[in-house]
Amino acid sequence: MQSVKGKIVLVAGATGGIGAQTVKLLVSSGAIVYITGRNLAKLNQLAEACRISSDHVFQMDIADEVSVNRVIDNILAQSPVIDILVNATGIGIIKPMESLSSDDFQKTIQTNLMGAFYLVKAVLPSMKIQKKGLIINIPGILGKVPMAGAAAYSASKYGLVGMMQSIREEIKRTEIRITNLFLGGVDSPFWDTIDLRVQKEKMIQAEEAAKAIWFLCQQPVSGVVSEMVLQPFNHQAI
Ligand SMILES: NC(=O)c1ccc[n+]([C@@H]2O[C@H](COP(=O)([O-])OP(=O)(O)OC[C@H]3O[C@@H](n4cnc5c(N)ncnc54)[C@H](OP(=O)(O)O)[C@@H]3O)[C@@H](O)[C@H]2O)c1
Structure with missing residues (x-):
């Protein structure tokens, strides 16, 4: 394992269930963490709990390219290197086709796919200059295996996987590493707006999902974990 001590890590979606737990683990391991x-209010609360400087x-x-570029420019002005980008943003709209509106579809694609595109596009040039870096996205298992009612969500997440796999081909002569994390159900606020009967007690705990990200952040540069699949024990889809 390679320590994250002193590494510059950007966690987007730091206010979420998985994001916040990831930030806590990274900070406690000595990483220098930027949060978005x-x-x-939630960001400030997390920053206070983890003693993250307000400059960070x-x-x-993420759905607004101007907002993403402004933030990344600000971060890069403070630190020209972002060693690790963790994109833990995302929304879930799970509805059958008869109630899934085109607005639902658009919003999901805009946040989960266009947002990831804006973020990676903004961060990648600085990683290319360094010829190294690690980008972790969380397509989730619905970026690999379909589920009824997930037309919009899966479209965004399969798209994310395809986009990152294609970018991987572009940067293969560098030491920039790309990891797609396929998580099954995680107990987080993600499910609060989803009208589906789920058994949260059988889901992965957000802290355990965060440990997977923390583990990925510590992989030695001699290798790359292209993907990781972590599912609840009794709910294995693949
Ligand atoms: N929970 C699961 O079962 C599960 C399973 C597989 C994959 N995933 C994926 O894992 C990631 C994290 O999920 P989670 O469970 O931690 O969900 P969560 O608790 O709902 O957190 C989602 C995060 O995304 C942020 N976000 C949403 N829309 C945004 C926008 N337009 N701009 C900036 N930030 C935005 C939220 O921040 P604010 O609301 O503060 O802006 C929040 O920090 C997502 O990509 C999700 O698709 C989750």
Whole structure:
């Protein structure tokens, strides 16, 4: 394992269930963490709990390219290197086709796919200069295996996987590593707005999902974990 001590890590979606737990683990391992999310109050609360400097806290709407570019420019002005990008943003709209509106579809693609595109496009040039870096996205298992009601969500996540796999081909002569994390159900606020009967007690704990990300962040540069699959024990889809 390679320590994250002193590594510059950007966690987007730091206010979420998985994001916040990831930030806590990384900070406690000595990483220098920048955090983003839309909700400034939640960001400040997390920053206070983890003793993250206010200079490292940025309100960012990943669905808005101007917002993403502004934040990344600000971070790169402070630190020209981002060693690790963890994209833990995302929304889930799970509805059957008869109630899935085109707005639902658009919003999901805009956040989960266009947002990831804006973020990676903004961070990648600085990694290319360094010829190294690690980008972790969380397509989730619905980026690999379909589920009824997940047309919009899976479209965004399969798209994310395809986009990152294609980018991987572009950067293969560098030491920039790309990891796609396929998580099964994780007990987090993600499910709060989803009208589906789920058994949260059988899901992966957000802290355990965060440990997987923390583990990925510590992989030695001599290898790359292209993908990792972590599912609840009794709910294995693949
Ligand atoms: N929970 C699961 O079962 C599960 C399973 C597989 C994959 N995943 C994926 O894992 C990632 C994290 O999920 P989670 O469970 O931690 O969900 P969560 O608790 O709902 O957190 C989602 C995060 O995304 C942020 N976000 C949403 N829309 C945003 C926007 N337009 N701009 C900036 N930030 C935005 C939220 O921040 P604000 O609301 O503060 O802006 C929050 O920090 C997502 O990509 C999700 O698809 C989750």
